[in-house]
């Protein structure tokens with residue numbers, strides 16, 4: 031299996047261009063199914079997940095072309111309404127096609143996404159929304175089958191501000207009869223990006239980015255052109271790369287407003303952070319100060335950056351605590367970091383991190399996407415050589431990570447074997 035070899039690297043320096051956001055582009059690609067026509071998405075990151083989503087749309091009968099960060103989807107001739115296990119099991123976000131299929135064709139059959147390393151990740155809130163909108167939902171043989179005589183707008187309160195449920199319901203509501211109001215909706219920037227795309231297609235979505243989203247259903251949507259927002263999680267990972275190696279990195283193509291909680295934590299830890307209009311410069315501190323982090327839905331500290339920050343805190347000058355409130359099992363990287371010499375103890379939802387002077391290069395496994403990124407970051411400051419395996423996880427979410435880190439001076443290579 032391919033793996034990544036990282037050796038101790040000096041301070042990383044230079045400029046790095048952040049790619050389009052994985053978590054924004056996946057729902058946007060799903061939303062292209064709402065239109066009887068052609069949509070053009072620009073700034074698309076060349077990631078494994080984007081290819082899986084494209085294959086899923088092709089399976090449904092769409093024509094999809096991807097070249098030079100531009101994805102063109104012709105969803106005119108959809109002739110299948112089912113998403114098989116083989117495709118859904120590769121990526122949870124596949125479940126986001128349920129809302130658009132129900133809205134446009136009144137039916138869908140999708141394999142249950144199942145659990146994954148970071149938690150059980152149920153889909154009850156998605157289904158609660160569809161049922162309230164007049165869909166009949168059955169679960170059989172591991173598939174969720176839904177049909178409706180026509181979706182109707184409804185008031186839907188989400189018990190938790192789930193990103194995926196907010197997106198799926200928003201897409202379903204875009205073509206429903208009447209008004210849907212989502213209360214306690216997720217407020218993530220990716221929700222705003224999706225709402226912008228639906229509106230570019232002729233939809234009527236208001237309030238995205240707040241706790242209450244109002245969607246007035248329209249009769250039909252047309253294809254549209256859209257530019258995906260930059261990836262705040264990729265950006266946060268490179269910010270940690272600057273901090274952990276005590277380097278000086280300028281991120282290009284970022285929206286600083288999306289990274290407020292991340293910048294605040296880095297400043298607390300002693301970094302100098304300079305904001306431009308679409309750039310952020312991070313200068314790492316001489317001594318990394320410990321801090322406490324609690325992950326929360328946006329605008330709180332993002333769970334997707336919890337593992338990279340854990341890598342940074344593991345070499346801070348003192349004790350820190352990380353509380354994970356979003357996913358019940360997102361400390362999978364801890365045994366791997368401890369194998370590299372970190373001193374982290376888990377107590378329920380909390381991790382207590384005692385900063386150590388040095389990490390040691392080791393053989394470690396990327397248990398999930400962000401855990402993999404955290405291990406690469408640790409490898410850059412560990413003595414000797416770190417071998418990160420199962421890197422297909424990392425490739426789900428980071429465009430050219432080896433190339434980008436090398437260009438900043440990291441001693442890193444991908445070994446194909």
Ligand SMILES: CC(=O)N[C@H]1[C@@H](OP(=O)(O)OP(=O)(O)OC[C@H]2O[C@@H](n3ccc(=O)[nH]c3=O)[C@H](O)[C@@H]2O)O[C@H](CO)[C@@H](O)[C@@H]1O
Pocket residue numbers: 052053054056122123149150151152153154155156157190191192193194195216220333334356357358
């Ligand atoms: C492709 C994508 O955009 N992925 C992101 C999305 O995942 P995703 O959309 O799956 O995350 P959710 O916001 O839905 O999940 C948050 C919490 O709600 C729970 N839940 C969710 C749905 C549901 O029906 N029932 C339920 O209980 C989940 O188990 C989890 O504990 O948001 C997460 C939270 O910011 C990020 O970590 C993921 O990177």
Ligand SMILES: C=C(OP(=O)(O)O)C(=O)O
Pocket residue numbers: 053122123148334399400427
């Ligand atoms: C958990 C993540 O993604 P997904 O929801 O696609 O698994 C992530 O991006 O960190």
